[in-house]
Amino acid sequence: MTDSKLYIYNTLKRERELFVPQHAPFVGMYLCGPTVYSSPHLGNARGPITFDVLFRYLTFLGYKVRYVRNITDVGHLENDADEGEDKISKKARLDKLEPMEIVQLYTVAYHDIMRQLNILPPSIEPRASGHIIEQILMIEKIIEHGYAYVSEGSVYFDVKSFEKDYPYGELSGRITDDLQSNTRELDGQSEKHNPLDFALWKKASPEHIMHWPSPWSEGFPGWHIECSAMSAKYLGETFDIHGGGMDLLFPHHECEIAQSLGANGKQPVRYWMHNNMLTINGQKMGKSLNNFIMLHELFSGKHHLLEKAYSPMTLRFCMLQSQYRNPIDFSNKGLQDAEKAYEKLSGIYLLLKEMNWDGTSINPETEKTLSSFEDECIDAMNDDINTAIVLSNMFKVSSVVNQFNTSGKTEGVSKENFEKFKKTYCTFFTDILGLLPEANTAQGNEEFGKLVDSLLEVRNEAKKKKDFTLADAIRNTLSKFVTLQDTPEKTNWKYEKKK
């Protein structure tokens, strides 16, 4: 069960480390969730997919995982100035909505996308707005310990005084002197003793519409404190795994460490894991670059950069094709390749699921290919969750399965070996990688399916009468919506959304 040797890359140590939970079989895992102020975009999908696979794999290994993924509904400052405005309240003002209406709208949208991507719900999904008290209590502890000060109703973390007792910048490899000299001149830094200090609590300006009472002012919590407060509450002051995007390394995660040490005197996290970023056609995705793709746009194909719609599973597969610490470039070609590759493996899964052993002989080569499959997949996962290798292992066995299917017999393999292989493939495909075969109908529209089927009846009549002109005409006409595939028994069809 848990004797498996899982190695994960720990950003804090900058090397792969054997994963040993603090209190096996229990594992505590935290992922920085979304700020719910706009529709989820392509970049929002990578972290949840990466850590969903980790969550699934740890569970597969037999661990009892408590996976916490927060919802940030308090908003972060737009910038580090006193005039800084909460993202959510800014959006609320622009849309003339109550802030919590924005939060509700985009939380639902986020959940919807997560469901489509077959991402399991976390064990706990705490909201920052529901943990204001915990955040205030944590800030009080930090002040008590002398690592924070109150200035004009706001509270700032005192990096200089913290550095006397603990290192700052360990995770991100920053040196405070360098940071100092590189700090830009921003307005409204006057409240801070030092430009590196960061806000724990901000006093709300009169036009700021999201605020709560606190010992210091009517205001709102700083950018980083929610994750520290909520992870400590649900996972303890020290827990196993903390994940997030590489862009959060500094300052967000660095600040989390400082806050937790400042409040509790303990390193909060044993293994820090960071997924890499993605690019679109080789360029950073950014609103100003006009290449920002929302996930609902990807799924519908309605975006000027997209040649067609790509399904949630295509996206999931595409992401799993590279190891999480490498960047992924998105392009139409890449997505179309991923779509084909995904359909191939998905087809293998569907074949295998219905296949029963009926061999008569043993072929040593086939036997070996199938028997080594499980170990190879586990080795790949144990090597810092290398899903790319797991997928390549699946391709290696795919032709064996196709040959079984073509010949109608599972020839060359023992019953025991076949059963084990079948179970392993299905478990890795659906339970660990979280891939689901997609439905053959147009988004579950039964009538559409019936319509196609009745046209195919006409076509099959034509084929029987050798009227291939009519048969081909029907196929060509249908090709705008569905792709046909004739087999000796029947005609399979697949709905394909064309732009």
Add this chain to the structure above:
RNA sequence: GGUCCUGUGGCCGAGUGGCUAGGCAGAGGUCUGCAAAACCUUGUACGGCGGUUCGAAUCCGCCCGGGACCUCCA
């Protein structure tokens, strides 16, 4: 400017001292009314220059290119 990551064949993407990655695309073939799928065969590679080594895509140095972060961002 600082910190860090990265450069593999037409494209994507593993590997990390000697041993086939894999996918997509391409070429040839089998099968099929045709198409598709499937199966068989098949080519091209490790940014540049030095160094270490019996041996380097893999280690070291320098150079060149790409990217991220340093400011909200997954």
